[in-house]
Amino acid sequence: MIAGYLSGTSLLHRLPAGVKLIALAVLSVFILPIGDPLVLAFVLAAVLLVYASFGRRGVLRILEWRSLLPLLAIIFALQVWAASLSVAVASVLRIAVMVLIADLVTLSTRLQDMMDAIAVPLKPLARFGVDPERLSLAVALVLRFVPVLLESWRGREEAWRARSPRRPGLVLIGAFFSGALSTADQVAEALDARGFGMPDQPEPPAPPTSSRPNP
Amino acid sequence: MDTRTLVRIALIAALIAALGFVPPIYMPLAAGVPITAQSLGVMLAGLLLGARAGAAAVALFVFVVLLGAPLLAGGRGGLGILAGPTAGFLIGYIAGAYVAGLLAERLKLPAFASALVASVVGGIGVVYLFGIPVLAAAAGIGLSKAVIGAAVFLPGDLIKAVGASVLVTTVLRNWSVAAQPRP
Numbered sequence: 001m002i003a004g005y006l007s008g009t010s011l012l013h014r015l016p017a018g019v020k021l022i023a024l025a026v027l028s029v030f031i032l033p034i035g036d037p038l039v040l041a042f043v044l045a046a047v048l049l050v051y052a053s054f055g056r057r058g059v060l061r062i063l064e065w066r067s068l069l070p071l072l073a074i075i076f077a078l079q080v081w082a083a084s085l086s087v088a089v090a091s092v093l094r095i096a097v098m099v100l101i102a103d104l105v106t107l108s109t110r111l112q113d114m115m116d117a118i119a120v121p122l123k124p125l126a127r128f129g130v131d132p133e134r135l136s137l138a139v140a141l142v143l144r145f146v147p148v149l150l151e152s153w154r155g156r157e158e159a160w161r162a163r164s165p166r167r168p169g170l171v172l173i174g175a176f177f178s179g180a181l182s183t184a185d186q187v188a189e190a191l192d193a194r195g196f197g198m199p200d201q202p203e204p205p206a207p208p209t210s211s212r213p214n215p
Numbered sequence: 216m217d218t219r220t221l222v223r224i225a226l227i228a229a230l231i232a233a234l235g236f237v238p239p240i241y242m243p244l245a246a247g248v249p250i251t252a253q254s255l256g257v258m259l260a261g262l263l264l265g266a267r268a269g270a271a272a273v274a275l276f277v278f279v280v281l282l283g284a285p286l287l288a289g290g291r292g293g294l295g296i297l298a299g300p301t302a303g304f305l306i307g308y309i310a311g312a313y314v315a316g317l318l319a320e321r322l323k324l325p326a327f328a329s330a331l332v333a334s335v336v337g338g339i340g341v342v343y344l345f346g347i348p349v350l351a352a353a354a355g356i357g358l359s360k361a362v363i364g365a366a367v368f369l370p371g372d373l374i375k376a377v378g379a380s381v382l383v384t385t386v387l388r389n390w391s392v393a394a395q396p397r398p
Contacts, residue, residue: 004283004293024294067291071300074364075354082356091355098298106283106293114282134216135278138225142279145229146286150236174386180226181390188222196218 231256261315303349
């Protein structure tokens with residue numbers, strides 16, 4: 001299962017998701033105006049200590065942000081050129097602090113708890129057609145479809161390589177997409193058959209009539 | 216919205232996520248900036264599904280990423296993204312897919328031309344329009360310097376726009392809004 005959650009029993013893990021989200025917002029209000037690189041370095045050290053308290057997994061977690069490094073380097077260079085070294089150091093530190101604090105919320109909160117916490121402020125959106133039940137089904141579908149799609153592509157690519165010395169071409173993409181769409185439509189039919197969304201539509205769903213592309 | 220549309224939106228959102236697993240291409244032309252396939256997925260969402268459903272698919276993808284699934288290219292995800300300098304690009308993806316879809320639905324040009332205009336204007340123009348000011352603000356650099364910083368991604372994005380247009384007018388034409396005959 002793909003998730004940004006690190007299991008644990010720390011104080012952060014035990015706090016309700018909503019509290020953590022509000023704390024994150026409040027912290028960002030205090031941290032964003034700080035311009036002193038020394039203060040920011042101190043804050044960053046404190047945040048890194050929290051990560052260190054999760055042990056090896058916490059340290060590895062910080063390393064997952066290394067793809068941000070080229071961009072931070074560009075920002076640093078532009079800042080040195082445009083302003084001064086201390087402004088450059090401060091802004092790179094500030095970004096690192098904010099990203100790592102926000103990621104603390106993510107790593108200590110289960111996806112489902114995060115969804116439940118977000119469902120509260122989303123409630124007023126219900127009258128604009130954002131239905132929490134459908135939204136959480138959609139989220140679950142995305143998380144399930146990602147490995148299915150990757151597996152389907154791998155299978156088709158292997159099948160191609162087993163049969164042809166040429167590189168896989170555009171035609172493989174067409175076949176892959178067609179297969180994915182027909183999987184999606186089968187899932188939709190299965191959901192309808194199980195009465196998904198019935199409270200919204202009192203009459204039984206019409207049998208599927210539109211043509212499904214051949215897999 | 217019927218179940219079929221909902222599931223198809225989830226499928227395209229998952230496709231955008233899956234494109235994040237394609238190994239990035241490093242091009243000497245773009246000063247060594249990695250070109251990831253993810254924004255190709257954003258263009259495809261608009262071109263395949265049209266404005267509303269395309270934007271919904273991208274919004275769903277962004278929502279899942281912010282919830283904490285590490286599905287952004289490079290295995291990133293979570294609320295940290297929103298605090299980082301690239302947050303504007305992520306929000307711009309949603310608007311970009313909407314505009315790309317709208318143009319793909321409305322433009323009365325030959326299919327390839329309208330797909331290309333839609334991907335360049337929506338998938339690049341609108342995305343940068345959101346991304347660059349946020350980059351400038353988050354990094355504390357001037358707007359013009361942020362434009363220079365973002366320009367290194369332009370060659371890769373143009374290649375992706377051409378790629379998306381080729382796909383929706385050839386192997387994916389049966390399923391794309393962009394290649395449907397105009398009424």
